[in-house]
Amino acid sequence: MSKRKIDSRIPRCQSLIGTTFEVIKMLGGSATIQEITDKIIEILKLPDEIVDIQHSDSGNTTELEYQLAWARTYLKNSKIIENSKRGVWSLxxxxxxxxxxxxxxxxxxxxxxxxxxxxxxVSDEEVLEENEDEVPEEVRPWRRHIREVLINMDPYGFERLSQRLLRECGFSQVVVTKKSGDGGIDGNGKFRINGIFSFNVAFQCKRYKGVVGSPEIRNFRGSLTTDVEKGVFITTGTFSISAKDEASKPGKKQIDLIDGEEFINKLAEYEIGLKEIKDYEIDEEFFKSI
Structure with a gap:
């Protein structure tokens, strides 16, 4: 087995199993991945510098998120929780x-x-050490592959892909500006709610393999004109805690964030460049006991 060095300050998945179960129960029996993560950070009082540590083999997953993905996988394998296609986990x-x-x-x-x-x-301890060939359910090989595809896309191609995704999500009049420059607007469109209320929205797309920080959010907000009511920041990476705080600061123009995991989830949901292949989990114990 190939061992991977993990910062000792980060909770390991085995210690997060019980906490994850209690958090889902606390949140009413169901919760999104982000809700689970945020609540665990709050309960364990984890500082930003720990939460923002990246998983060594991934450009858009933090180590904490990776460990939590394993904890959810353990719970699911024991038929304690289940998940929907929209990423909602429930008891x-x-x-x-x-x-x-x-x-x-x-x-x-x-x-x-x-x-x-x-x-x-091998011993139980060695079995529990991470094997480079094993990954939690939410970090399957196809997800790693699509991450690399997105990272290596032509910049304007990624903007057009984001344009397509926003249209699928309900945006209209989505236009890519075809202008380059960090901190600037890559496109704009309108989002209509219930066919009545509409908002002018501007978006920025960044193919990052790492963490987007608060300076990038501030730069983007500074580029928004007065006629823009909302901003959307899309990245293939992750957002730091300070970036999330900056995006939702009271009194300032709100910025919605779509990180790499959410972007991939949406591509899968709308089957944009992805096609679902049905698979089966083999219950070896069943065949041995029958």
Missing amino acids: TSEFSNGVTIDVKGIIKNTVEKRKIKTQDN
Whole structure:
């Protein structure tokens, strides 16, 4: 197994299993990934410098997000939570009414399944070490592949892709400005709510392999003209905590953020350049016990 060095200040997935379950329960039995992440950061009082540490093998996932993805995968494999195509995680009916979970049992179950899969004579601790060939459900190989495709796209091609995605999301009159320059506007359009209310929106697209900070958000906001009521910042990377805070500062023009994970989710949802292939999870224990 290939071991990856992880900052010791970041909570590991095994320690996040119970907290993730309690947070989903606390949020009414269902929550988006961002809601789960934000609540765990609040509960564990994690400072920004820890939250913003990037996962070493990914340009648009933080290490905390990666560990939380594993925690959700453990819970899902134990049929405690389930997720919808829109990225909403919810408690299964069996665990929706105040039932407690056995975290040690969940981990033990994972250890046994991995031992069967690898057929290696290794200790439990070694089994729990990350294998470079294994990834949590939310970080599947196709997602890594599409990230690289997006990062290596022609800049104007990425802007046109963002234009297409915004149209699918309900925007109209979406125009790419075809002007370059950091901090500037890459395009604009209108967003209509319930066929009545409409907003003038400007957007910026950045193919980042890393973290977008608060200076980029401030620069973008500074480029917005008075007739623009809202801004949308799209990136293939992630947004730092300070960038998120800056985007939603009271009294200032609000900026909506679409990070790499959300961008990929939307591409999959609207099947833009992606086609779903049905797959099956094999329950080896079933075939052994029947």
